[in-house]
Amino acid sequence: MEQNKTPELRSGEVSNGSEVQNDATVQFIGTIRTPYTSRDLCPRQGKLDGPDCRLELFAQWHAALTGIEKFEHLDVLYWLHQSRRDLVLQSPRDNGQTIGTFALRSPVRPNPIGVSRVRLIRVEPGILVVKGLDCLDKTPLVDIKPSRCEFTSQAPEKAADTPL
Amino acid sequence: MEQNKTPELRSGEVSNGSEVQNDATVQFIGTIRTPYTSRDLCPRQGKLDGPDCRLELFAQWHAALTGIEKFEHLDVLYWLHQSRRDLVLQSPRDNGQTIGTFALRSPVRPNPIGVSRVRLIRVEPGILVVKGLDCLDKTPLVDIKPSRCEFTSQAPEKAADTPL
Numbered sequence: 001m002e003q004n005k006t007p008e009l010r011s012g013e014v015s016n017g018s019e020v021q022n023d024a025t026v027q028f029i030g031t032i033r034t035p036y037t038s039r040d041l042c043p044r045q046g047k048l049d050g051p052d053c054r055l056e057l058f059a060q061w062h063a064a065l066t067g068i069e070k071f072e073h074l075d076v077l078y079w080l081h082q083s084r085r086d087l088v089l090q091s092p093r094d095n096g097q098t099i100g101t102f103a104l105r106s107p108v109r110p111n112p113i114g115v116s117r118v119r120l121i122r123v124e125p126g127i128l129v130v131k132g133l134d135c136l137d138k139t140p141l142v143d144i145k146p147s148r149c150e151f152t153s154q155a156p157e158k159a160a161d162t163p164l
Numbered sequence: 165m166e167q168n169k170t171p172e173l174r175s176g177e178v179s180n181g182s183e184v185q186n187d188a189t190v191q192f193i194g195t196i197r198t199p200y201t202s203r204d205l206c207p208r209q210g211k212l213d214g215p216d217c218r219l220e221l222f223a224q225w226h227a228a229l230t231g232i233e234k235f236e237h238l239d240v241l242y243w244l245h246q247s248r249r250d251l252v253l254q255s256p257r258d259n260g261q262t263i264g265t266f267a268l269r270s271p272v273r274p275n276p277i278g279v280s281r282v283r284l285i286r287v288e289p290g291i292l293v294v295k296g297l298d299c300l301d302k303t304p305l306v307d308i309k310p311s312r313c314e315f316t317s318q319a320p321e322k323a324a325d326t327p328l
Contacts, residue, residue: 021304024190024243026275036324043324044317061274064252066264077277079188088228092318100230102308105315110225111190111306113241115279140185142275144266151269153208154256160200160207 028140030057032078037137039082046134048119055128055141062126065144069123073147074130079140080112114139117147192304194221196242201301203246210298212283219292219305226290229308233287237311238294243304244276278303281311 033054036042043050055076057065068074087108089098101109118132128144145151197218200206207214219240221229232238251272253262265273282296292308309315 021245022192024192024245024304026188026190026277027249028186028188029274040322041324044319044322045325061252061266064265064274065267066253066262067267068264071267075279077275077279081185081188085191088225089230093320098230099318100232101228102225103229103231103235103310104318105309105312106319109307109309110193110228111241113190113277113307115239115241115309117312140188143273143277145269145273145279146267148269148281154263154268155208155270156257158204158208160205161209 026079026142028058028079028142029061029144030055030141032056032076032133032135032137032139032141034133034135034137034139036135039136042136043134046116046118046132048117048132050131050133052121052129052131053118053133055130055144057126057141059126065123065126065128068120068128068144068146071146071150072120073150074118074120074128075143075145075147076116076118076130076133076141077143077145078114078116078135079142080107080114080135081140082136083107083109083112085110085112113142190243190306192222192243192306193225194219194305196220196240196297196299196301196303196305198297198299198301198303200299203300206300207298210280210282210296212281212296214295214297216285216293216295217282217297219294219308221290221305223290229287229290229292232284232292232308232310235310235314236284237314238282238284238292239307239309239311240280240282240294240297240305241307241309242278242280242299243306244271244278244299245304246300247271247273247276249274249276277306
């Protein structure tokens with residue numbers, strides 16, 4: 001189960017004991033199609049009554065959509081592939097006043113992952129048609145989850161759910 | 165601005181024209197400290213009145229917290245470093261019945277990124293004390309954003325915000 005378990009050492013090999021990992025790889029699971037073909041055309045926030053957009057999944061993930069049709073709202077994660085990643089302070093109005101990156105929802109951030117709540121309109125084979133996105137056409141797709149508000153955990157309850 | 169622009173070719177070099185990238189690297193920005201030192205101790209969902217947890221940022225990102233104190237709720241993204249990433253169909257109750265990965269909020273998913281809405285209790289230098297997390301102690305931190313509901317875009321309005 002635990003993919004990052006420290007592998008066993010071979011005879012003579014020496015580890016420094018560190019299990020600290022400083023990064024990880026995101027594998028894209030598909031592509032987002034929107035009407036926004038340039039950044040100027042992207043609205044600042046998607047609207048749930050906006051235009052239809054398509055989440056097109058790569059073939060190996062099609063079956064992972066099983067059961068998704070029962071949710072009206074989904075959280076969609078995507079990789080803002082045109083964003084720079086180095087800014088700590090930003091000036092959204094370009095007026096000399098700055099705000100910390102983590103106090104903004106700007107696409108410019110150390111890990112340019114966008115999170116949008118969308119409305120599920122229709123399921124086609126390997127494709128979800130949704131409303132509510134504001135990202136560029138061809139943005140890489142990273143994850144899809146049922147909206148927190150509509151989701152009831154399917155796993156059995158455990159002691160940790162009811163602390164004393 | 166565009167970090168992924170196709171680099172120019174040197175004399176004699178040939179590109180296949182593909183700009184498709186299939187993955188990207190997440191850089192961890194800090195570490196999450198929770199009271200949950202094993203997976204059995206993690207609740208299935210964090211509660212906004214649960215125990216205090218700490219988001220401890222690496223030094224290079226401390227200044228990016230500037231202005232965050234004015235938000236009561238934040239979205240926190242983190243890397244579920246002990247999760248396997250290959251399952252397409254899952255059986256949460258281990259009863260032979262399966263559900264697609266994207267119809268679950270299970271930590272087991274192609275990109276094991278958790279998203280939690282937390283309540284900001286206190287800001288210390290380089291550290292946020294929050295409530296509402298359910299992840300393991302020492303989970304790598306990926307991003308912090310103001311909650312969508314409380315955030316008003318700081319950027320100037322543009323034509324794309326008011327479609328005809």
